[in-house]
Structure formats: structure tokens, C-alpha cells
Amino acid sequence: MTVHWPGIKTQLKITLLYTVLTGATILLLSLLVYYFAQRLSAEDFYKRLDIRAVMVAQTNYPQNAGTSDLIKDLRNEYLEKLPDEKEYFREIGKDSERVAIPGLSLPGYFYDNLLQDDKAEYKSGDAYYAGILHRQNGKRIIVIVSAQNEYIKNQLTNLRRILLTGFILSTVLIFALGWFFSKRIFLPIRKMTRSVQDINTENLHLRLNVGRNTDEVSDLAHTFNNMLDRLETSFESQNNFVSNASHELSTPLTSIIGEAELALQKERSPERYREAMAIILKESERLKAIIQSLLSLAQTGFDGKKQSLERLRADEVVLLAKNAVARIYPESRVKIDYTLMPENEEQLQIMGNEGLLVLALTNIMLNACKYSGNKEVTVAIASGSARLYIIVKDQGIGIPSDELRYIYDPFFRASNTGVVKGYGIGLPLARNIIRIHHGELQVTSEVNQGTEVQIMLPVDKSHHH
Amino acid sequence: MKNILIPTDFSIKSLKLVKAAVERFPEEQLQITLVHALKPDHSISGLLMLNKRLTVHQLYTAEFTEACEVLRNKYASVLKKIRIEFYYGSSKSYLKNFLEARSIDAILLARDYTLQPPSKAGRDLYPELRNSGYPVFEEPLQTATQRTLAGEASLSELLPA
Numbered sequence: 001m002t003v004h005w006p007g008i009k010t011q012l013k014i015t016l017l018y019t020v021l022t023g024a025t026i027l028l029l030s031l032l033v034y035y036f037a038q039r040l041s042a043e044d045f046y047k048r049l050d051i052r053a054v055m056v057a058q059t060n061y062p063q064n065a066g067t068s069d070l071i072k073d074l075r076n077e078y079l080e081k082l083p084d085e086k087e088y089f090r091e092i093g094k095d096s097e098r099v100a101i102p103g104l105s106l107p108g109y110f111y112d113n114l115l116q117d118d119k120a121e122y123k124s125g126d127a128y129y130a131g132i133l134h135r136q137n138g139k140r141i142i143v144i145v146s147a148q149n150e151y152i153k154n155q156l157t158n159l160r161r162i163l164l165t166g167f168i169l170s171t172v173l174i175f176a177l178g179w180f181f182s183k184r185i186f187l188p189i190r191k192m193t194r195s196v197q198d199i200n201t202e203n204l205h206l207r208l209n210v211g212r213n214t215d216e217v218s219d220l221a222h223t224f225n226n227m228l229d230r231l232e233t234s235f236e237s238q239n240n241f242v243s244n245a246s247h248e249l250s251t252p253l254t255s256i257i258g259e260a261e262l263a264l265q266k267e268r269s270p271e272r273y274r275e276a277m278a279i280i281l282k283e284s285e286r287l288k289a290i291i292q293s294l295l296s297l298a299q300t301g302f303d304g305k306k307q308s309l310e311r312l313r314a315d316e317v318v319l320l321a322k323n324a325v326a327r328i329y330p331e332s333r334v335k336i337d338y339t340l341m342p343e344n345e346e347q348l349q350i351m352g353n354e355g356l357l358v359l360a361l362t363n364i365m366l367n368a369c370k371y372s373g374n375k376e377v378t379v380a381i382a383s384g385s386a387r388l389y390i391i392v393k394d395q396g397i398g399i400p401s402d403e404l405r406y407i408y409d410p411f412f413r414a415s416n417t418g419v420v421k422g423y424g425i426g427l428p429l430a431r432n433i434i435r436i437h438h439g440e441l442q443v444t445s446e447v448n449q450g451t452e453v454q455i456m457l458p459v460d461k462s463h464h465h
Numbered sequence: 466m467k468n469i470l471i472p473t474d475f476s477i478k479s480l481k482l483v484k485a486a487v488e489r490f491p492e493e494q495l496q497i498t499l500v501h502a503l504k505p506d507h508s509i510s511g512l513l514m515l516n517k518r519l520t521v522h523q524l525y526t527a528e529f530t531e532a533c534e535v536l537r538n539k540y541a542s543v544l545k546k547i548r549i550e551f552y553y554g555s556s557k558s559y560l561k562n563f564l565e566a567r568s569i570d571a572i573l574l575a576r577d578y579t580l581q582p583p584s585k586a587g588r589d590l591y592p593e594l595r596n597s598g599y600p601v602f603e604e605p606l607q608t609a610t611q612r613t614l615a616g617e618a619s620l621s622e623l624l625p626a
Contacts, residue, residue, distance in 0.1 A: 093622070316623055326481060337624060337625075339484075339539075339623075339624060339625060340536075340539055340620070340623055341539060342535075342538035342539055342541065343538070343539060343540065343542055344538065344540040344541050347538050347541075378624070380540070380621065380624055382535040382620055382623075383535060383539075384532075384534040384535050384536075384538070384540045384620075385531060385534040386530040387531070389620055391619075391621050391624070393621060393624075417475065441598075444619065452619065452621055454619065454620070454621070
């Protein structure tokens with residue numbers, strides 16, 4: 001079995017790239033150091049040769065009698081003998097035809113430079129040549145001194161070795177450090193990959209740990225979570241439709257079938273038939289209304305188009321939801337409480353998708369009606385400093401306090417729901433929709449006292465003057 | 466413009482008196498001072514460091530200020546301001562000065578609710594205010610007999626029972 005180690009490829013790639021870049025920089029630096037060291041030492045050596053050439057000239061063609069010996073003594077005493085040191089001189093006439101010193105294979109340009117600048121330098125292998133043009137009483141003398149640059153050769157070899165070793169060692173070190181750091185950088189991403197792998201349709205409510213930082217990794221986690229919110233919402237809204245349809249439709253269907261069967265059991269009076277038909281008609285109309293409102297709820301926001309946000313008035317959304325609830329449960333009693341309504345309608349503006357918000361509110365209100373045996377449900381709207389509050393309060397059976405934390409898990413149903421039918425989809429769906437709108441959902445409940453759902457949505461202040 | 470003083474224990478319930486004030490003085494611009502009375506700290510460290518004064522703002526919650534904001538939005542046209550103040554005095558003249566400095570026009574008290582200050586240092590200002598000589602109106606708070614579902618910190622405390 002091969003171990004799949006996600007991220008290793010990118011990690012290696014990054015480490016290698018980092019190593020190559022840093023290694024190249026170090027190599028360039030080493031080459032520069034070597035080049036300049038070599039140039040400097042060559043210049044230095046030519047200077048030493050120059051001095052010797054001048055001394056050779058002064059010894060052999062002295063300005064005054066006697067200086068020749070003095071200079072010779074000076075030279076022997078204070079100037080060390082260079083390895084393989086040789087000296088050549090030749091007097092040349094006015095014509096610059098025959099200047100080359102026999103026995104020395106120096107290129108022509110060396111002599112050209114010498115005649116032009118009074119000095120010239122040349123290097124062949126490890127042998128260095130320095131020449132000067134000495135003028136003495138109208139005579140011109142070419143003096144050339146050559147020597148092996150042993151000492152500096154050793155120094156440069158040493159430098160080369162140091163630089164090479166340093167380059168190799170630092171490259172290894174950089175690779176190790178790069179590996180370590182890229183591993184650290186990719187650690188959160190590997191973790192994220194593992195947790196994303198755990199998420200499938202069975203546990204779509206799981207979310208990634210975003211952490212406190214605001215770096216790219218937590219941005220990525222945020223993006224993933226947003227995507228999961230939307231995915232889960234669309235997934236659930238379809239489940240929601242199926243579950244709602246399957247049990248909201250069964251009540252009117254049962255009464256239609258029952259009424260029809262009863263009417264058909266035996267011969268009945270025309271009035272009785274008419275009565276049965278009237279009941280069937282009424283129930284069919286109710287069925288139609290339920291199907292229509294469920295379909296419109298299921299379609300909203302997920303008709304293949306992008307979920308568009310628009311400016312909405314919260315009270316209008318609440319009213320739409322109330323009407324949808326009234327169509328599905330004609331006997332429900334939803335009261336909108338305006339006691340906390342803000343005076344200024346700007347405070348009621350929210351950015352949102354109308355269909356989705358109505359779907360969320362309808363689900364919450366349907367739950368409130370369903371689990372309170374159609375007792376009165378109050379829906380209050382309030383607006384704080386930057387948030388809009390919609391409070392849905394019922395006097396129903398409530399949720400046991402130790403089960404409150406499971407209410408957002410899909411398909412969870414509280415232990416006290418009893419005969420009330422449901423699939424545990426409405427509330428998770430509502431929570432997701434609220435989350436997509438950057439809002440919050442808070443549920444507080446007490447068994448047999450009722451449940452209070454508080455929806456908080458950000459007030460849209462973009463159009464404030 | 467009327468300046469109204471309302472003692473508070475920083476429960477959202479007690480803010481119902483703001484609503485009562487608006488209803489008592491219709492067509493009036495109101496500025497409301499919510500006052501919370503604290504026993505002065507006589508301990509040496511308290512006198513030196515004034516630490517109680519520094520921590521008083523932890524006595525009320527974000528939900529409380531948000532509830533104030535909800536009321537401001539609800540009565541935006543008449544309610545000019547809701548201010549939170551702390552009262553450390555214990556003498557009658559201190560109270561008089563306190564009320565005068567804020568040019569208080571009326572005091573609203575809850576008839577059917579006893580303040581439950583969140584800290585030990587809190588104290589009941591009702592008897593002193595009743596004897597202050599200022600117009601005092603006692604309003605029913607109409608709180609539910611049992612505690613509301615969401616507990617003390619919910620906006621739904623402001624809804625009629």
C-alpha cells in the first residue's frame with residue numbers, strides 16, 4: 001500500500017526552488033570574491049615585478065656612477081628573490097622594429113603596449129611578466145622581469161577550497177532549513193486537507209477550524225466553510241422540500257381518500273354526495289396551496305442562478321414568511337409584534353436573498369406552530385446599533401436543555417417531539433441561510449414553556465445619507 | 466425637552482421604564498439618564514486606586530447597551546439620548562446636586578419590580594428618590610410572572626408579557 005502524503009510534492013518543490021535560488025546567490029557571491037581576490041593579487045604581483053624591473057634598469061643603466069652598486073645592495077638586502085625570477089633587458093634604437101627580446105616568447109601586443117605606455121604586463125600560466133621602458137640619455141631600454149607566482153597561487157587555491165566547501169555546506173544547510181520551514185508552512189494545509197477529506201454528504205454540517213489568524217490559510221478555511229454553507233443549504237433545501245411535502249401532503253390526501261371511500265361505500269343521497277365533493281374540493285385546494293408554497297420555497301435561491309443579494313426590508317420578509325406559513329397551516333396563529341420596531345425604516349434594511357430568508361423564517365415559524373399545537377406565535381422585529389433582530393417566540397413543548405446543542409445537526413429530533421412529524425431539517429437549513437447572510441441564530445428553550453429563536457442579521461447601512 | 470432619570474439594575478427588563486417614559490410624556494423630546502447607585506468603596510485600596518470606578522463598565526453587558534440602542538431606534542423621533550451614569554452619593558444634598566446638575570425634570574420608578582443590582586456594591590436608590598422632592602412617577606413594568614425563556618440577557622425581555 002502506498003502512503004499518500006498530500007502536499008509533499010509542493011513542499012519538495014518549494015524547498016528545491018528555495019535551495020536553488022539561495023545556492024545560486026551564494027555561488028555568485030563566491031565567484032565575485034574569488035575573481036576580485038585573484039585580480040587584486042595579480043595587480044599586487046605586477047607591482048612587485050615593476051619595482052624589480054626599475055631596479056634592474058637602474059643597476060644596469062645608472063643615472064650616476066656609484067648608484068648601481070647601491071641599488072644592487074638595496075635589492076639584495078630588502079627585496080626577496082621571487083620563485084623562478086628572471087630578468088631581461090635590451091637596448092633598442094630609434095626604430096621600433098626590433099624590440100623583441102630573443103629567447104622570450106611574448107606576444108606582439110606586449111611590446112606595443114610597452115612602447116606606447118612605457119610599461120606592460122603579461123601572464124602565461126603561472127609565469128608573470130612585467131616590462132618597463134627605461135630612458136637614459138636618449139637611449140631606450142626595455143626591461144622585463146618575470147617570476148612564478150607560487151605564493152599567491154597557494155593562497156588562491158586555499159580561497160577556492162574555502163569557498164567551495166562553504167558553498168556545499170550552506171546549500172545542504174539551506175535545503176534542510178527550507179525543508180523544515182516548508183513543512184511548517186504546509187502543516188495547516190495538510191491538516192485542512194485531512195479535515196476536508198472527512199466531510200461528505202453524511203456530515204455536511206462539519207466545518208473547518210478557522211483559527212484566530214487572518215492569514216491566507218484561514219482565508220482558505222473561510223472560503224471552504226462558505227462553500228460548505230452554500231452546499232449544505234442547497235442540499236438541505238431539497239431534503240426540506242421532500243420531508244415537508246411527504247408529511248404536509250398526507251393530511252389533506254388522507255381526508256380526500258377517506259371522504260371518497262366513505263361516499264362510495266353505498267348508495268347515498270345527492271346532498272351527501274355534494275357534501276363529500278365539497279370536502280374533497282376544499283382539501284384539494286388546500287393540497288394545491290401547500291404544494292405551491294413548498295415548491296416556491298424549494299425553488300428560491302437555487303434555480304441554478306447565482307444567489308443574488310438585494311436590499312430588503314426585514315418586516316416585509318417576515319410578512320412573506322407569515323403568509324407562507326398560513327398557506328401551509330391555515331389554523332396557525334402567527335402574530336407580528338411591532339412594539340420594538342424602529343421608527344426609521346433605514347434601520348430595517350438588510351442585504352439578502354429574499355427567497356432564502358423567507359425559507360429560513362418559514363421553517364422557524366413552521367416549527368414554532370407545529371410544536372406548540374397552534375398556540376400563538378409572536379414574531380418581533382427590533383433593530384440595534386448595527387444588527388437587526390427577529391425574535392420568534394412560541395409557547396410550545398420546548399427543547400430539553402441537554403439536547404439544545406444537537407438541534408443544528410441534520411436529522412436530529414428532540415426526544416419530546418412525540419407524535420409531531422418531522423425530519424429534523426428545518427432548523428439546520430435556517431441556520432445555514434442565516435450564516436450565508438453573515439447573521440447568527442440563537443435558540444433558547446424550556447421544556448413545556450416554549451422556545452425562543454432569535455435571528456440576528458447585519459443592518460445594511462450602505463445607503464445611509 | 467425633558468430630562469428623565471431612571472434607576473437601573475442593568476437588567477433589560479428595567480428598560481421597560483424607558484417605554485413608560487415615552488408614553489407618559491407624549492409629544493416631548495426626552496433625554497434619559499439611566500442611573501445605577503453604588504456604595505462608595507471606603508477601603509484604603511479602593512480610595513487610593515479608584516478601582517471600582519474603573520470596573521463599573523463591566524457591570525452591564527453588550528446586550529444591555531444593544532437593548533438601549535433598540536429603544537433609541539424605536540423612539541428615534543422623541544428619544545434624543547440614553548445615558549448611563551453611576552451614583553456614589555449617600556447624602557441628601559449629594560443627591561440634590563446630582564439631580565440639579567443634570568437638570569432632571571422627572572423620575573420614573575417601577576411599581577412592581579425590585580431592582581436586583583448585579584454587584585454587592587449596588588444599592589437601592591428608590592427610597593431616596595421618592596423623598597427627593599422631584600416629580601416621581603411609579604409605572605407598572607408588566608413583567609411576566611415567570612422568568613422569560615431566554616433569561617435576563619435577551620431582547621425579548623422588552624416585549625410585553
